[in-house]
Each structure stands twice: as structure tokens, then as C-alpha cells.
Amino acid sequence: MSLATETTALPAERFRVTRSRRNVAWTGVGALIVVVVLAYFPYIVYSGTTAILVQAFIVLTMASMWNLLAGYAGLVSVGQQAFVGLGAYFVLILALHGTSPFAALPVAAIGCGVAALPMWWLVSRLRSGYFAIATWVLAATTMLIIEKFSSIGGGTGMPLPGFAGLDPTLLTAYTYWAGLAVTVVALVGIYLLLRGRLGLVLTAIRDDEAAARSSGARVGLARMLVFVVAGAGCGAAGALLAISQLQVQPGAVFSVQFTAEMAFVTIIGGLGTIEGPIVGTAVYMILQQTLASYNAWYLIILGLVAIVVTLFARRGLWGLVDTHLNVRLFPVGYYLRLDEERPRGPRALPRRG
Amino acid sequence: MSPEPNGERPDGAAPLLEVRDLVVHHGQLRALDGISLRVLPGEVYAIIGANGAGKSTLLRTIVGLHSPTAGSVFFDGTDVTRVRPERRATRGIVMVPEGRRLFESLSVEENLKVGATYSRPGPWTIERVYEMFGWMRERRRQPTAQLSGGEQQTVAIGRALVANPRVLLLDELSLGLAPVVVQRIYGMLPQIMATGLTVLLVEQDVSQALRVASHIHCLLEGRTTLVGTPASISADQVEAAYFGLASAAAPGASPEEGEA
Amino acid sequence: MAWVNAIIQGVLVGGLYALFACGLSLMFGVMKVVNLAHGDLAVVAGYLAIGVITVTHIPVLWSFLVVVPLMAVLGYVLQRTILQGALDRSVLATLMVTFGLSVVIENGLLQFFTANSRAIGTGLALVSGSFSIGSQIQIGYLLVVVFAVAVIVLLGLQYFLSATKYGRLIRAVADDREAAQLAGADYRHVFGIAAAIAFGTVALGGIAYGMYSQLQPTTGTDTILLFAFAAVVIGGLGSLWGTLLGGVVLGVAQQIGAQISISDETLAGFIVFLAVLALRPQGLISRGAQS
Numbered sequence: 062m063s064l065a066t067e068t069t070a071l072p073a074e075r076f077r078v079t080r081s082r083r084n085v086a087w088t089g090v091g092a093l094i095v096v097v098v099l100a101y102f103p104y105i106v107y108s109g110t111t112a113i114l115v116q117a118f119i120v121l122t123m124a125s126m127w128n129l130l131a132g133y134a135g136l137v138s139v140g141q142q143a144f145v146g147l148g149a150y151f152v153l154i155l156a157l158h159g160t161s162p163f164a165a166l167p168v169a170a171i172g173c174g175v176a177a178l179p180m181w182w183l184v185s186r187l188r189s190g191y192f193a194i195a196t197w198v199l200a201a202t203t204m205l206i207i208e209k210f211s212s213i214g215g216g217t218g219m220p221l222p223g224f225a226g227l228d229p230t231l232l233t234a235y236t237y238w239a240g241l242a243v244t245v246v247a248l249v250g251i252y253l254l255l256r257g258r259l260g261l262v263l264t265a266i267r268d269d270e271a272a273a274r275s276s277g278a279r280v281g282l283a284r285m286l287v288f289v290v291a292g293a294g295c296g297a298a299g300a301l302l303a304i305s306q307l308q309v310q311p312g313a314v315f316s317v318q319f320t321a322e323m324a325f326v327t328i329i330g331g332l333g334t335i336e337g338p339i340v341g342t343a344v345y346m347i348l349q350q351t352l353a354s355y356n357a358w359y360l361i362i363l364g365l366v367a368i369v370v371t372l373f374a375r376r377g378l379w380g381l382v383d384t385h386l387n388v389r390l391f392p393v394g395y396y397l398r399l400d401e402e403r404p405r406g407p408r409a410l411p412r413r414g
Numbered sequence: 415m416s417p418e419p420n421g422e423r424p425d426g427a428a429p430l431l432e433v434r435d436l437v438v439h440h441g442q443l444r445a446l447d448g449i450s451l452r453v454l455p456g457e458v459y460a461i462i463g464a465n466g467a468g469k470s471t472l473l474r475t476i477v478g479l480h481s482p483t484a485g486s487v488f489f490d491g492t493d494v495t496r497v498r499p500e501r502r503a504t505r506g507i508v509m510v511p512e513g514r515r516l517f518e519s520l521s522v523e524e525n526l527k528v529g530a531t532y533s534r535p536g537p538w539t540i541e542r543v544y545e546m547f548g549w550m551r552e553r554r555r556q557p558t559a560q561l562s563g564g565e566q567q568t569v570a571i572g573r574a575l576v577a578n579p580r581v582l583l584l585d586e587l588s589l590g591l592a593p594v595v596v597q598r599i600y601g602m603l604p605q606i607m608a609t610g611l612t613v614l615l616v617e618q619d620v621s622q623a624l625r626v627a628s629h630i631h632c633l634l635e636g637r638t639t640l641v642g643t644p645a646s647i648s649a650d651q652v653e654a655a656y657f658g659l660a661s662a663a664a665p666g667a668s669p670e671e672g673e674a
Numbered sequence: 675m676a677w678v679n680a681i682i683q684g685v686l687v688g689g690l691y692a693l694f695a696c697g698l699s700l701m702f703g704v705m706k707v708v709n710l711a712h713g714d715l716a717v718v719a720g721y722l723a724i725g726v727i728t729v730t731h732i733p734v735l736w737s738f739l740v741v742v743p744l745m746a747v748l749g750y751v752l753q754r755t756i757l758q759g760a761l762d763r764s765v766l767a768t769l770m771v772t773f774g775l776s777v778v779i780e781n782g783l784l785q786f787f788t789a790n791s792r793a794i795g796t797g798l799a800l801v802s803g804s805f806s807i808g809s810q811i812q813i814g815y816l817l818v819v820v821f822a823v824a825v826i827v828l829l830g831l832q833y834f835l836s837a838t839k840y841g842r843l844i845r846a847v848a849d850d851r852e853a854a855q856l857a858g859a860d861y862r863h864v865f866g867i868a869a870a871i872a873f874g875t876v877a878l879g880g881i882a883y884g885m886y887s888q889l890q891p892t893t894g895t896d897t898i899l900l901f902a903f904a905a906v907v908i909g910g911l912g913s914l915w916g917t918l919l920g921g922v923v924l925g926v927a928q929q930i931g932a933q934i935s936i937s938d939e940t941l942a943g944f945i946v947f948l949a950v951l952a953l954r955p956q957g958l959i960s961r962g963a964q965s
Contacts, residue, residue, distance in 0.1 A: 131766060135766075137765075137766055137769045137770075139710065139769075139773060182952075183948060183951055183952055184951070187951075189708075189765045189766070189769065190702060190706070190707070190708025190765070190768075190769065191708070191907070193708060193710070193769055194708060194710075194899075194900070194903045195948075195951060197900065198900055198903070198904070198944055198947055198948065199948070201896075201900060201940075201944060202941065202944040202945065202948060205940060205941040205944065206941070208937075209937075216937075317895060321773070321777045324770060324773060325774070325777075328770055332766075357781040357782070357784045357785040358781075358785065360777055360778075360781045361777075361778050361781045361782055361785065363777075364774040364775070364777040364778040364781070365774070365778055367770060367774045368756070368770070368771050368774040368775065368778075371760065371763070371767050371770045371771055371774070372756070372759045372760060372763070372767070372771065375763065375767075477856065478855075479852055479855070479856075498855075498860070499852075499855040499856065500855045500856075500857075500858050500859055500860045500861075503855070503856055503857060503858040504858045508856065508857075509856050511852070511853060511856060515850050515852070515853040516850075516853070517845065517846040517849040517850055517853065517854075518849050518850075519845055519848075519849050520842065520845055520846060520849065524842055524845075524846075525846075527839075527842060528842055528843065528846045528854070528857050528859070529857045531839060531842075531843065531857065531858065531859065532857065532858030532859065533858070573857065574856075574857075577857060577858060
């Protein structure tokens with residue numbers, strides 16, 4: 062069998078391994094600027110806008126987590142709403158005991174990460190379809206169990222205490238900054254995680270699991286780590302949700318609708334890239350704002366578009382951009398470059414991750 | 415007789431199965447690099463070669479389970495390159511796949527029945543298969559997992575036969591079977607072909623192939639290295655073609671390179 | 675005696691669950707597709723039945739004759755088009771497509787029919803009546819009929835799979851798709867038939883559910899899908915009669931839960947499901963799954 066001989070016929074010294082196709086230092090600076098500008102928003106825009114942005118932050122965080130699970134670790138979970146709900150309830154419970162909900166947020170995230178461990182033990186050995194359903198059942202079970210405790214609102218829920226005496230404008234501002242912080246931490250965290258060894262292991266697993274195992278990659282450990290991180294991330298999103306809605310209702314925070322949103326946003330934006338959920342969230346927010354009064358419609362449209370994208374444009378919107386413009390804002394892959402200016406097109410190693 | 419270059423056959427013989435300049439890839443790997451061959455009706459055409467030479471890929475492409483990057487497959491004069499595998503089967507190209515691949519949750523008889531579901535009209539029936547392989551009738555309700563390797567191989571052959579193929583493709587019959595068993599199965603080939611079948615087989619066991627074939631085609635790393643009849647090829651030539659050694663050119667011999 | 679009543683109820687409702695579950699099991703066994711929209715299809719069938727009855731005023735029981743074949747055809751079409759397309763891509767694709775379908779169907783129903791519950795009222799003594807054994811055990815006719823229907827359907831399916839041409843083909847394709855192709859079978863067509871059967875049986879269950887209980891747009895996922903799935907898991911994968919066993923165990927567990935506390939009915943079922951997952955996952959991973 063003959064491989065394309067060009068790459069293998071050249072001596073190794075003529076190749077460099079780089080992390081990205083173009084110089085992306087400027088993207089890092091750009092991102093920083095964006096974050097700084099966003100941080101100023103409460104001073105310059107109306108609270109209605111910041112409220113919408115908080116929603117966007119929640120969706121983006123959840124979508125990024127779902128992307129991590131499905132796009133990188135190959136785990137299709139239809140039960141992440143379990144962590145969203147748990148995150149919200151962690152905050153509620155802590156607030157009922159006197160903690161500030163904002164302070165409770167990181168605790169909720171960690172708590173959900175811990176809660177992910179027994180769940181992982183239950184579902185880790187299942188095949189994809191059964192894994193999906195099992196996570197769904199776990200989420201439904203979690204909700205039913207929580208509903209039994211009337212001290213935290215039972216089946217009807219209760220308002221979130223801990224904001225008494227806080228000026229409403231200040232509250233929206235703090236909520237907004239909390240949302241921004243969660244999103245930035247989530248995205249940066251995922252980027253660093255994937256850029257490092259874990260990313261390499263996950264890509265190897267994705268390409269050929271048996272080969273990955275035999276070369277020493279700790280497949281189970283890698284997946285568990287991803288599941289825990291995703292649990293924590295969704296928990297943080299749930300905590301944000303509780304804070305932004307000022308109440309916690311089981312039916313609302315454990316709704317499978319969150320998974321629908323996470324999944325569709327990720328698929329439409331582009332599965333398997335960090336930028337994908339960002340693009341997808343933008344689409345989602347636009348859709349939601351334009352169809353605000355037709356509540357069920359935006360989910361219908363989102364669902365239909367997700368189906369179409371899955372069947373015909375597998376790499377999503379970002380995938381289209383990526384293919385044509387060769388840009389990665391979050392470079393986590395590796396490229397093999399001849400020591401020329403540009404790497405050769407199809408001769409380079411497959412770009413994944 | 416000297417080995418013919420590149421599968422060209424004596425004039426006047428219309429091939430039943432023909433492959434022209436076939437190029438097949440597995441992802442980025444070029445598995446077959448410009449293969450051509452012609453199988454005449456009534457022949458036993460054997461493809462030999464080392465592991466990874468592309469033999470099974472060739473068979474799979476002929477039967478339609480793999481799409482070529484370039485080149486074509488002709489059956490009885492018609493271009494079938496774009497035809498789906500199940501339609502090729504109903505036209506008469508039936509393969510006994512590598513590793514038997516019986517339907518494990520089905521009994522012996524059920525396997526045969528499935529094979530007969532879309533059969534062409536012809537002399538082969540389940541009854542006839544039972545007559546040929548005596549033991550099968552009594553154990554026809556047995557789950558195939560309980561059969562020995564040799565028995566499974568015969569059931570797989572039977573399953574292909576009841577479809578009444580015109581050309582029977584045998585992929586590595588000898589795999590995992592004791593030599594005695596292999597010989598016995600190959601020994602039945604004349605009986606099988608008495609009904610007018612043509613056979614194209616892939617075989618790792620070169621001596622076995624040389625014993626049954628009327629035509630030999632050797633592959634190495636996706637290219638044809640030797641074509642000819644067993645009578646006209648020497649053992650040294652086969653060895654050279656099989657392993658890709660530069661051979662001393664004997665008079666009249668022409669080890670072939672396929673077109674790149 | 676309330677307990678005996680509860681257990682009998684649980685056993686009988688297991689028949690209904692089996693109707694839901696057998697289609698799910700078939701689709702997974704043959705095509706390796708976990709149809710996340712499976713429950714919603716039952717609800718669609720129920721709403722269709724209501725619509726057909728309202729518009730044409732045919733007798734209620736005739737709605738089965740209209741809706742079930744319709745859903746079977748829908749199943750064939752959906753399988754040959756969307757589901758096959760997803761299957762050709764990846765497992766993730768099938769999950770996403772079926773999940774997408776589920777969301778679209780539910781929200782579509784929500785949009786057009788609102789969240790109000792609907793029931794298929796029959797007024798037939800057969801359906802709403804009940805009979806008594808002794809003084810304290812009362813059994814509704816409907817559930818008995820549904821259980822009997824479920825048994826008949828399973829028997830029919832068993833016969834179909836073991837003794838007919840297409841049943842053999844379905845089993846063969848499930849075993850080895852390529853080998854079936856080599857034997858001349860178009861596996862896409864065979865998949866379509868399996869899907870048609872799955873859609874038909876779940877439609878049957880959905881209409882029965884509409885008579886037994888009430889339908890809402892979210893019933894498909896809240897109730898039917900997860901219960902169907904639980905029945906499959908508890909009863910053991912790949913086994914048709916296992917779905918009946920699983921359904922019965924689920925039903926009984928739920929009724930026992932309800933005896934403990936009325937709100938624990940669903941929870942009890944899920945706990946049994948999770949317990950089976952925890953204690954006996956072999957059935958779920960033994961079929962060649964190395965991951």
C-alpha cells in the first residue's frame with residue numbers, strides 16, 4: 062500500500078509541529094478586549110439587555126459542557142439537566158442557611174462535580190444509546206427525589222432568599238458579572254483542559270479507542286474527568302439560573318428542555334470545536350428574541366435545524382467557517398508544517414479538536 | 415505457454431467477470447493500484463498474495479461492498495461499478511465472505527433459507543445442498559455457533575450456492591481451518607462447478623490455490639505482479655511475485671507491474 | 675387486600691408497557707437505533723386517533739384500524755429517509771436526530787393542541803367497566819384486554835420473526851448486515867419493515883394509553899419513553915418476552931410505590947431501573963460493547 066509519499070520522503074527536520082495555522086496571539090488579545098468590554102456593560106446598557114446576556118451566558122456555558130461531553134469524549138448525555146437542577150438547589154439550600162447566593166455559586170459547581178461521581182459509576186459502562194437514556198432516567202429520578210423535600214419547596218418550588226436589602230440595579234449587575242465570570246472560567250477552563258494532555262487523549266479515543274487504550278491512554282479516567290467537569294459546569298449554569306430567576310422550581314430547573322437547548326445549540330454551532338457553542342448560542346439568542354412570543358416555535362425550529370445540520374452539515378456553522386477560512390480562535394489541535402509559510406492542504410495531518 | 419501480460423486472454427473468449435484499472439482506497443491508503451483481470455466462464459481464477467496485498471479488498475470491491483476510486487467492474491458485459499451489492503447478488507455475483515460470517519442467531523436451515531430468499535432460478539436448492547453435504551440434513555435445526563469451523567464453511571458455501579450464482583467468489587476459505595478440512599472442501603469444487611459455475615477465489619495457501627486453479631493472479635501491495643496458468647508458472651516466479659523479490663528473468667517469463 | 679389489587683394492576687399494566695417496549699427493543703436490536711422519539715410517537719398516535727374519531731365519527735375501536743397502519747407506514751418512510759441518513763453518519767447522529775424529532779413533535783403538539791390533557795373516551799362498558807373477584811379485588815376490563823392484546827402481539831411477533839421470510843431477514847440483517855447484502859437483501863428495506871412494526875406497536879400502545887389514562891404533549895417523554903426503556907432494561911435486552919417481564923416488574927414496582935405514597939409511583943419504577951443498571955449491567959454491555 063502506498064501512502065502519499067511526499068510527507069514521508071522528506072527528512073523530519075524539515076517539519077515543525079505547531080498548534081495553529083495562523084498566528085493567533087492577536088485572538089487572545091481580542092478575546093481579552095471582548096471580555097473587558099462585556100464587563101463594562103452594566104454601566105452602559107439597560108438591565109433588559111444584561112438580563113438577555115445572562116441567559117446567553119447560561120446557554121453558552123451549558124452548551125460548552127455538552128460539547129465537551131459529546132464532541133470530545135463521545136458521551137451523549139440527555140440528562141445534564143440533573144446537574145442544572147442540582148446546581149440550583151445547592152444554591153437554594155445554602156441560601157436558606159444564610160450564605161449569599163453568589164458565594165454559593167462556586168460551591169454549587171463543586172458540589173455538582175462531586176455528585177457526578179456516583180452517577181458516572183452507574184452509567185459509565187453503558188453503550189451510547191443506553192448511556193443517553195440512563196442519564197435521562199437519572200435526571201428524572203433526581204428531580205423526583207428532590208421534590209420529596211418540602212423544606213426546599215417540594216413539588217412547587219420556592220423563592221431564593223439571600224437578596225434582601227440588595228438594590229435591584231446592583232442585583233442585576235452582580236448577576237451579570239457572575240454570569241460573565243462563569244462563562245469565561247468555563248471557556249478558558251475547557252480550552253486549557255483540551256490543549257493539554259487530556260485533549261490529546263480524547264482525540265485519540267475519538268479516532269480509535271482500541272488503539273488509544275493499547276498505547277496507554279487512560280480512557281476511562283479521561284471520560285470520567287470530562288463527565289465530572291461537565292457536571293460542575295452545568296451545575297454552575299444551574300446556580301446562575303437560580304440567581305437570575307430568583308426562585309427555584311423543580312419542574313423548571315430539571316427540565317429536559319435544557320438538554321434540548323444545549324444539544325441543538327452545539328450541533329448547529331459546530332460539534333467538536335470550542336467556537337461552535339459560541340456561534341450556536343448567538344443563533345439561539347437571535348431566534349429566541351425574534352420568536353419570543355411564540356414559545357414553542359423556537360424550539361421546533363431549533364430542533365428542525367439541528368436535524369438538518371446533523372444530516373447535512375455535520376460540522377455546523379463554525380465548521381463551515383473553519384473549512385473555508387482556516388481559522389481557530391481556540392487552537393487545541395496540532396498541525397504538521399513544512400518549513401514554508403503555509404502548510405500544504407491535504408498533506409497535513411487531519412485537523413481535529 | 416507463457417504467462418499473459420495484464421490479464422489479456424486469448425481472443426474470442428468473452429469474460430464473465432472483468433475488472434478494469436481498479437483503484438481502491440481505504441481512507442488515504444491506496445489498497446489497489448490499477449488492477450485489471452478477466453475471468454472466463456467455467457474457470458477457477460485464483461488470486462494469491464501476502465497479507466495486506468489487497469486480495470480481499472479486490473473481492474469486496476467486485477461484490478460491491480467497497481467503492482472504487484477509479485476503474486470499473488464488468489459482469490457479463492455490463493458495467494456494474496455503481497450497482498449496490500444486493501443487486502449484484504441477484505444478478506449472479508455471490509460471495510462467501512472471509513470468516514464465514516454466518517447468521518449466528520439463525521439455524522443451519524435458516525441460513526440456507528436466507529441465502530435462497532432472492533435466488534435466481536437454477537439447479538441449486540436447499541435439498542441439493544443437503545444431498546451434497548450429507549451431515550447437514552440431520553443437523554439443520556442446529557444453531558450455527560455449535561458447528562465446527564469446517565462445517566460452518568460448508569454452510570456458508572451452501573448459503574451462497576442456493577442463490578444460484580453465476581460466479582462464486584470465495585474469500586480465504588482456508589482461514590482458520592485444518593489443512594485436511596481445507597483440502598476436502600476444495601475437493602468438492604468440481605462437483606459444485608459441474609452445474610456451470612465460475613469461481614473466483616482468494617487464497618493465502620498458495621499450494622492449495624495452484625492445485626485447484628485454472629488461472630493464477632498474484633498481488634503485491636495493491637499491484638499485479640504475476641498472471642498466468644499454473645502450468646506455465648514456475649515456483650520461483652510465484653515466490654518472486656508473492657514477496658516482491660527482484661527475480662532473475664527466465665526466458666518467456668514476464669512478472670507484471672500494474673499501471674501506477 | 676389493597677396490596678393484592680395493586681399487584682394485579684401492576685401486572686396488567688405491564689402488558690401496556692410491553693406494547694411500548696417491544697418496538698423500542700426491535701429497533702435497537704435490528705438497527706442499533708435508540709429512538710428517543712419513541713414515546714412521542716405513541717402520543718402522536720393517540721392524538722391522531724382523537725382527530726380521526728372527531729372528524730369522521732367512526733366508532734372508537736375502529737380508530738385502531740386506521741391509525742396503526744398509518745403509523746406503520748410513517749415508520750417505514752421515516753426510517754428510509756431521516757433515520758437511515760442518520761445511521762449512515764454516526765451513533766451520535768441517530769441520537770440527535772431522534773432527540774430532535776422528539777422535541778419537535780412535543781412542541782408541535784403543544785403548539786397545536788395546547789398542554790391540556792386529552793383522553794379517548796369510549797363509553798363502552800367493555801372499556802370503562804370492571805369485574806370483581808371476591809369482595810375487594812376489582813379489575814378494569816380495559817387493562818385485561820390490553821394485557822391480552824399485548825400477549826397476542828408478542829406471540830405474533832415471535833411467530834413473524836421465527837417462521838416468516840421477512841422475520842428471518844430481519845434477524846439475519848441484525849446479525850450481519852453485510853452478509854445479508856451478499857445474500858441479496860436490501861438492508862434498508864428490512865430496516866424499514868422493522869421500523870414499521872415498531873411504529874405500529876407503539877401506536878397500538880399509545881391509543882390504548884389514551885383510553886386508559888390521559889394524553890399530554892409531554893406524556894411521550896415523561897411517561898412512555900422512560901417506562902418503555904425501563905421495561906426493556908429490566909427484562910433483558912434482545913428478548914421479546916423480556917419486555918413483557920420487564921413491563922410487569924415495572925408495573926408492580928410502581929404500584930407498590932404508589933401504595934407507600936401516591937407520589938412515589940414513578941420514582942419506584944425508576945429506582946428499580948437504576949438498581950438493575952447497577953447490579954446487572956451485563957445485559958447492557960455484553961453484546962460486543964467494549965466501551
